[in-house]
Amino acid sequence: MPVIKVNNLSKIFGKKTKEAQALLDEGYSKDEILEKTGCTVGVNRATFEVEEGEIFVIMGLSGSGKSTLVRLLNRLIEPTEGDVEIEGENLAKMGGEDLRKIRREKMSMVFQRFALFPFRTVLENAEFGLEIQGIEKEERSKKANTSLDLVGLKGYANQYPSQLSGGMQQRVGLARALANDPEVLLMDEAFSALDPLIRKDMQDELLDLQVKMRKTIIFITHDLDEALRIGDRIALMKDGSIVQVGSPEEILINPANDYVERFVEDVDRSKVLTAENIMKRPETVDIEKHGPRVALERMREQGLSSIYIIDRSRNLKGYVTADEAKRAKDDGIGDLNEILNKDMPTVDLSTSIHEIFNIIHDSPVPVAVTEDGKLRGIVVRGAVIAALADGNGVNEDATR
Amino acid sequence: MKMLLDNIPEIPMADWINYGVGWITDTFSFFFDPVKDGFGAVLDTSAEYLSIVPPIIIIILMALVAFFISGKKIALPIFAIIGLIFIQNQGLWEELMYTFTLVLYASLISVIVGIPLGILMSKSNLAENIIKPVLDFMQTMPAFVYLIPAVAFFGIGMVPGVFASFIFATPPVVRFTNLGIRQVSDELVEASEAFGATGNQKLFKVELPMAKKTIMAGVNQTVMLSLSMVVIASMIGAPGLGREVLSALQRADAGPGFVAGLGIVILAIIIDRVTQNLNKDK
Ligand SMILES: Nc1ncnc2c1ncn2[C@@H]1O[C@H](COP(=O)(O)OP(=O)(O)OP(=O)(O)O)[C@@H](O)[C@H]1O
Numbered sequence: 254m255p256v257i258k259v260n261n262l263s264k265i266f267g268k269k270t271k272e273a274q275a276l277l278d279e280g281y282s283k284d285e286i287l288e289k290t291g292c293t294v295g296v297n298r299a300t301f302e303v304e305e306g307e308i309f310v311i312m313g314l315s316g317s318g319k320s321t322l323v324r325l326l327n328r329l330i331e332p333t334e335g336d337v338e339i340e341g342e343n344l345a346k347m348g349g350e351d352l353r354k355i356r357r358e359k360m361s362m363v364f365q366r367f368a369l370f371p372f373r374t375v376l377e378n379a380e381f382g383l384e385i386q387g388i389e390k391e392e393r394s395k396k397a398n399t400s401l402d403l404v405g406l407k408g409y410a411n412q413y414p415s416q417l418s419g420g421m422q423q424r425v426g427l428a429r430a431l432a433n434d435p436e437v438l439l440m441d442e443a444f445s446a447l448d449p450l451i452r453k454d455m456q457d458e459l460l461d462l463q464v465k466m467r468k469t470i471i472f473i474t475h476d477l478d479e480a481l482r483i484g485d486r487i488a489l490m491k492d493g494s495i496v497q498v499g500s501p502e503e504i505l506i507n508p509a510n511d512y513v514e515r516f517v518e519d520v521d522r523s524k525v526l527t528a529e530n531i532m533k534r535p536e537t538v539d540i541e542k543h544g545p546r547v548a549l550e551r552m553r554e555q556g557l558s559s560i561y562i563i564d565r566s567r568n569l570k571g572y573v574t575a576d577e578a579k580r581a582k583d584d585g586i587g588d589l590n591e592i593l594n595k596d597m598p599t600v601d602l603s604t605s606i607h608e609i610f611n612i613i614h615d616s617p618v619p620v621a622v623t624e625d626g627k628l629r630g631i632v633v634r635g636a637v638i639a640a641l642a643d644g645n646g647v648n649e650d651a652t653r
Numbered sequence: 654m655k656m657l658l659d660n661i662p663e664i665p666m667a668d669w670i671n672y673g674v675g676w677i678t679d680t681f682s683f684f685f686d687p688v689k690d691g692f693g694a695v696l697d698t699s700a701e702y703l704s705i706v707p708p709i710i711i712i713i714l715m716a717l718v719a720f721f722i723s724g725k726k727i728a729l730p731i732f733a734i735i736g737l738i739f740i741q742n743q744g745l746w747e748e749l750m751y752t753f754t755l756v757l758y759a760s761l762i763s764v765i766v767g768i769p770l771g772i773l774m775s776k777s778n779l780a781e782n783i784i785k786p787v788l789d790f791m792q793t794m795p796a797f798v799y800l801i802p803a804v805a806f807f808g809i810g811m812v813p814g815v816f817a818s819f820i821f822a823t824p825p826v827v828r829f830t831n832l833g834i835r836q837v838s839d840e841l842v843e844a845s846e847a848f849g850a851t852g853n854q855k856l857f858k859v860e861l862p863m864a865k866k867t868i869m870a871g872v873n874q875t876v877m878l879s880l881s882m883v884v885i886a887s888m889i890g891a892p893g894l895g896r897e898v899l900s901a902l903q904r905a906d907a908g909p910g911f912v913a914g915l916g917i918v919i920l921a922i923i924i925d926r927v928t929q930n931l932n933k934d935k
């Protein structure tokens with residue numbers, strides 16, 4: 254069930270909103286409407302749903318309405334029209350008391366420039382939401398400390414925000430948001446003010462945290478790389494409208510229109526990268542020497558769920574899965590041939606990652622890279638996405 | 654053209670105002686009279702008690718306050734000790750106590766009224782549009798002008814002095830409070846709202862702490878203005894250092910006038926530094 258349902262949500266800044274909305278529906282552009290009515294279109298009839306536990310990225314250029322949209326979700330900005338349902342309750346229509354309750358218990362926000370309170374210590378900042386709820390000092394310190402630990406700020410509780418680096422300040426922002434244990438986390442360009450290295454770290458950390466927490470996260474960014482790295486689904490905005498919603502793959506492969514395509518063009522360095530650039534050394538089992546036991550053991554060691562099988566001269570024979578190897582072992586089967594899957598995705602050294610991308614999309618196992626039938630490497634899904642998101646870095650990694 | 658202007662009969666503005674002041678005095682005497690008597694008694698008693706305390710105790714107390722408030726530096730306490738001993742030495746101690754009482758109560762009232770007014774102003778553009786011109790009026794009208802209705806309302810003595818000082822000295826703290834709160838960054842206000850803060854929580858947990866420095870700068874100005882009003886208030890019979898200045902002026906006696914003036918300067922510097930230091934981060 255979706256946690257958030259947004260239906261026909263609009264925000265028009267200015268006085269003549271009715272008139273502006275009418276013009277908008279007739280198909281006038283944002284600029285024309287500004288000229289005719291003096292109103293700015295912030296968000297134009299956005300409709301989408303966000304599933305529980307997913308990271309939903311909203312991406313668009315500056316001024317496309319991302320911040321406005323995310324603020325409509327917790328009604329920091331009053332919608333001109335439309336509905337926002339959080340777990341079935343319509344936020345857009347509720348009274349002040351109910352709205353505060355939702356903000357206190359169900360949604361928290363992380364801000365681009367951190368928005369920490371400079372006169373409060375790190376701990377007191379993290380406690381803020383709990384304090385607002387009227388929770389006892391002792392309990393809120395406990396919860397706030399737990400969430401500071403979670404973001405790696407143990408030991409900084411009594412410092413002031415100004416004593417911390419940007420990355421650490423944003424961790425405080427994150428800890429403050431998590432201390433409430435909200436269902437939904439709204440992050441407005443949360444990492445945009447950080448320098449690129451710290452930014453990558455924070456992205457990774459958010460993904461790690463997400464494995465533990467399974468929050469529903471709405472993440473705003475103007476950066477496609479970031480969107481591809483962390484998004485389960487991505488919504489693209491232009492001039493206040495959502496022009497496409499889809500998985501990173503879908504957005505890359507099937508840009509809905511020119512606008513998306515231009516956005517994605519940036520990533521087209523992917524065309525020059527090939528399998529050779531992003532493959533890694535495969536774990537293999539020699540079918541002539543070993544059986545299911547060894548295969549299983551090797552998979553356990555390396556934490557794999559399947560493994561490629563080769564012969565003595567490295568010719569690719571197929572792959573076995575951990576499940577099947579275990580069953581074979583239990584049944585006392587000694588020959589890998591009996592459980593061998595031969596239906597595997599195979600590409601050449603020179604296959605472009607764009608193509609690999611299409612192949613890997615619905616493949617249960619990594620793609621095998623072969624040369625004259627011999628296994629040279631494997632390509633995992635993550636490497637493709639990362640390469641699409643970030644050509645250079647991966648290049649170096651792969652040739653190391 | 655000249656003819657035309659001359660043909661407009663003179664508007665009896667002054668008469669109207671006289672009538673208005675008279676009307677207010679009569680109509681609100683039920684309020685003015687008890688204030689005059691009650692508050693007057695409070696002021697007199699406070700000043701008298703302060704005068705009874707041996708000067709040395711007050712000097713030591715002032716030095717200690719100065720020491721701790723200025724972050725344990727010794728410059729200000731030494732200045733306070735020397736300055737206060739000088740005033741005592743010149744036989745102006747009782748006058749100093751009266752002046753101090755006047756300033757204390759006047760600025761206290763200004764702050765107590767001014768800060769909430771500033772908050773109101775920051776929260777509502779309508780309130781800002783109404784209050785701002787009133788503040789301008791209060792600040793630009795020469796102080797002597799409202800000494801007259803002050804006497805009409807409260808007679809002579811300390812009470813009309815406090816009243817005149819209130820009118821003269823309240824605007825800065827109102828303005829600075831308004832400014833301080835309006836200056837709080839949108840993101841911080843948004844953050845407090847996003848966590849579900851009520852209006853009061855937002856005000857007390859975010860806006861006032863953020864605006865504290867600006868507000869304290871306003872308080873400092875208000876205190877200084879009410880001190881400067883004390884000299885003028887002596888014209889309507891408020892006792893204190895100002896009265897010494899005034900009587901020296903009337904006798905064209907430069908020496909005592911200068912000494913009393915020096916006393917005001919010393920008090921001003923001490924009060925200024927102390928209120929400024931309240932504002933610094935410890
Ligand atoms: N309070 C406001 N009053 C009037 N217009 C506004 C207001 N806030 C935003 N807008 C306008 O609404 C549009 C969308 O702004 P928004 O801040 O949501 O964009 P954004 O996608 O977050 O951009 P950025 O990447 O620069 O943060 C812009 O044209 C902006 O000028």
Ligand SMILES: [Mg+2]
Nearest residue numbers: 319320321442
């Ligand atoms: Mg924005």
